[in-house]
Structures are given as C-alpha cells and as structure tokens.
C-alpha cells in the first residue's frame with residue numbers, strides 16, 4: 001500500500017467520537033475489503049446480546065447474574081428503581097464521606113486529619129483504583145494513595161514502613177467484593193497489626209467496600225470500623241472501577257469523579273449504536289477478531305505514549321484475559337478462547353521489546369494510544385524548535401511506520417489528554433469491546449471459573465503444611481527427608497509439594513524448622529528446632 005492509499009484508508013475508516021474527542025484508526029490493520037460486511041450478522045447478534053444485557057438480562061448464565069456496570073454511570077438506565085437508587089445513593093454516600101474526611105469531620109483519634117489512604121485489595125478490587133490513581137494523581141491531591149495488593153510480606157512491610165508515623169493519619173480502605181479473598185484478608189490483618197503496634201485502633205481508621213453480609217462486612221461491623229460501602233453481585237470485579245471500589249479512592253484522592261463517570265457515559269452512548277463504522281467498541285472487537293482469527297492467535301500489545309497511562313495494559317490485562325480466557329463456549333463446547341495482553345508505555349518500550357515486535361515472531365497486534373496534549377503549560381525547546389513532546393509523537397509515528405513496513409498490524413487510539421473524562425471513556429470503550437467480542441466468539445465474559453482451581457489448590461497446600469508442622473513437632477529432634485515426611489503424613493504422592501513447603505519453612509524463622517544435609521532435594525533433612 002502506498003502512503004497515499006494509506007492516508008485514504010485512514011480517512012475512510014477513522015472512527016470519531018466527538019463527545020469525548022477520541023478517534024480510533026484501524027487503517028493499519030490488514031483486514032480485507034469484505035471483512036466488515038462478512039461479520040455483519042455476527043455483529044448484529046452481539047449488539048442484540050449487549051442490548052439485552054443493558055436491559056437486565058441474565059448475561060452471566062453460569063452464575064445466574066445480571067451484568068450492570070453500565071448502570072454505574074447511567075443509573076437512569078437500570079432496569080429497576082431499586083437498582084437506580086442503589087447506585088445514586090452509593091455515589092452520594094461516597095462523595096459525602098470523602099467531603100467529611102477532607103474537612104476533618106471524620107478524623108483519626110490521634111491526628112488532626114486523615115492525609116493518606118491505604119487501599120487493601122487485589123485483582124478487580126485494586127487494578128481500577130491503581131489505574132485511576134496513577135493516571136490522574138498529582139502531588140496536589142487531597143490525599144496520597146498507597147496500595148497493599150498482594151500477600152507478599154516484604155511488599156507489605158515496604159508500604160507500611162513507608163507510611164511509618166503517618167499511619168496515625170492514614171485511612172485504610174479494605175476492598176473485596178466477595179469479602180473472602182485471602183490475600184486481602186492477610187493484608188488487612190497485617191495492616192491492623194501495624195496500627196496496633198503504634199498504639200492505634202485500626203477500626204477507627206478503617207472502612208470496607210464489600211458485599212452485604214460477607215466475611216469482611218461481618219468483620220468490619222464486629223470491629224466497629226468507621227463504615228462500609230456496598231458492592232453488588234451484578235457488578236463484576238474487573239468492571240467495578242465505577243462502583244464504590246473505584247469511586248471511594250478517587251473521591252478521597254480528590255479526583256474529578258463526575259468527569260470520570262461522564263466520560264464513560266458519553267463513551268457508552270457512542271458504543272451503544274448498532275452502526276459499526278461509528279462505534280469504536282464494535283470496531284475494536286472486530287479488529288481483535290480479525291487479528292487473531294477469532295481464536296486469539298495474536299497477542300494484544302497496549303502501547304500508550306504517556307507515562308500516566310502506563311497501568312492501562314495491566315488493567316486491560318485483567319479485563320480482557322479474565323473475561324475472554326475461557327475453556328468452554330456458551331454451548332458447553334471446548335474452545336479455549338482468550339487474547340493475551342501486555343504492554344507498558346512508549347517510547348520506553350522501544351528500548352526494550354519493540355525489537356522483537358519489528359523483527360521477531362509476528363504473533364501480535366499493537367494498540368497505540370496517542371495523547372494530544374503534552375503537558376500543562378509550555379514546553380522547552382530541546383533541539384532546534386522541537387520539544388520533548390514532539391519527540392514523543394515522533395517516536396510513536398516512527399515505530400508505527402516501522403512496524404507497518406514489516407507487515408505488523410496496529411491500531412491507534414487518539415485522545416485529547418489524560419483527564420478523568422478521557423480515562424473514564426477509555427475504560428468504558430474497552431469494557432464494551434470485551435463484551436461484544438465475547439459474543440462474537442460465543443463465550444461468557446462475566447465469570448472466571450478458572451481462578452477457583454488455583455485458590456482451592458492453595459488451600460490444600462496450606463492444609464498439608466498444617467499436617468507437616470504437627471508431624472515435625474511430634475517427631476522432634478529427628479531429621480527426616482521430604483520423602484519420609486510426605487509418607488509420615490499420608491501424602492507420599494505429594495513429596496514435591498512437601499519438599500517445597502519444607503524449603504520455605506526452613507528459609508524463614510516463623511515455625512522453627514531447620515534444614516541440614518545436602519543441597520539436592522534427596523539429600524536435605526528437616527527437623528523442628
């Protein structure tokens with residue numbers, strides 16, 4: 001294709017969303033002239049399924065749940081008055097609480113004001129708040145936000161020690177839809193202990209966002225936390241950033257929550273239309289389908305040329321992979337669907353893996369994100385008249401061209417700035433694209449049965465550890481191999497897991513397990529100290 005033809009293809013296919021100032025350019029995807037027409041009936045079915053979902057159909061059949069994240073920014077569209085009230089009342093509660101915190105009406109026991117927020121959550125209960133905080137935050141925010149999003153002890157120490165004295169003025173926001181996620185429970189208990197060590201009452205510094213009657217809800221009420229905010233089963237974790245999960249942290253941080261919701265609402269209006277050419281979510285879904293043959297054969301590389309959007313790939317990784325990575329189709333056939341997502345930011349990535357993108361295995365397509373506004377205020381001329389921002393665009397366009405020359409496909413999303421409106425619109429765009437793509441490939445985007453297997457297996461590992469410790473204590477002084485100990489506890493088939501447990505136990509002082517003997521598994525001996 002000549003540059004001239006490409007320019008014409010760009011203009012012909014450019015999807016423009018004036019309400020949020022976003023454009024989607026699909027001209028550098030190599031779909032044929034008849035692809036869009038050929039997909040029409042499948043796309044129509046996807047639109048219909050989406051319409052039904054928005055009207056309150058059971059769009060998540062396995063869990064028999066409705067899927068209501070679109071109502072979070074347009075409560076008037078909720079199918080029942082109670083749902084509308086639930087959303088508007090949550091929004092009002094969150095705003096009023098943040099206002100009281102900022103004004104010092106809700107205050108800590110031993111400091112004048114809350115100045116820090118510690119969010120404890122994981123997956124959908126952390127990634128949205130992390131994206132929003134990083135994309136929109138600044139040193140001028142009403143409160144500074146910190147995260148515990150894992151059960152890594154050293155990771156937690158780093159955050160809690162970093163807060164140090166400021167724990168006295170920190171508000172802990174523990175977020176878990178189910179209220180039973182172990183990583184979050186552990187983070188909460190570790191945070192509670194850190195407060196206690198400083199002679200502070202955790203409950204007077206803590207709020208929860210969780211489902212009514214969950215373990216976390218019961219704990220928060222039992223320990224007289226400041227309050228709890230609701231989460232509902234009709235909002236999925238990975239699409240919960242516009243529920244209290246994302247809105248409470250954003251309000252506390254002092255971000256433009258109204259703009260965030262309005263950007264999403266405007267994008268929803270643009271992506272609800274059944275006209276593919278005018279609907280950027282439909283086009284995205286179709287391009288994903290084209291690139292991967294409807295089977296996810298190509299990975300999605302997210303490349304925003306903007307530091308503030310660095311977490312977008314991480315956020316989309318969960319949204320896309322947890323939604324689309326499914327073994328079974330809606331009819332119960334084995335399909336092993338999914339699209340792998342990775343990325344970071346440009347131009348930084350040009351100095352890392354873009355080498356492979358241009359010359360290595362051609363198993364991906366890129367979504368470039370171009371942000372028109374460079375910065376607040378004027379820029380320095382760094383070379384001739386050129387600014388750093390001119391370079392950033394130069395690198396984006398240069399890389400895009402270099403990839404195209406080598407037959408590597410890409411799309412470009414162009415947005416005016418990284419404002420709350422824009423971030424809301426980008427989230428909503430991808431939520432809709434994921435839902436439509438799921439219909440195109442006939443899967444349920446709204447459950448995550450695969451996640452449970454790992455959790456159950458982890459439970460069995462900890463059970464095994466309990467038996468192992470009991471055995472080690474009863475057989476004190478006698479050093480035994482992993483194989484012997486596995487047999488002792490009736491788990492001969494699990495010798496490898498037993499060895500891994502012993503290796504970890506002996507590397508840490510918590511349980512007093514000592515290791516002697518050689519470095520290889522068969523040579524190692526373990527005993528209680």
Ligand SMILES: O=P(O)(O)OC[C@H]1O[C@H](O)[C@H](O)[C@@H](O)[C@@H]1O
Nearest residue numbers: 123124125176177178181237451
């Ligand atoms: O919010 P929670 O119930 O604690 O869940 C946190 C996360 O963990 C689960 O394993 C799911 O895979 C995620 O979709 C969810 O967002």
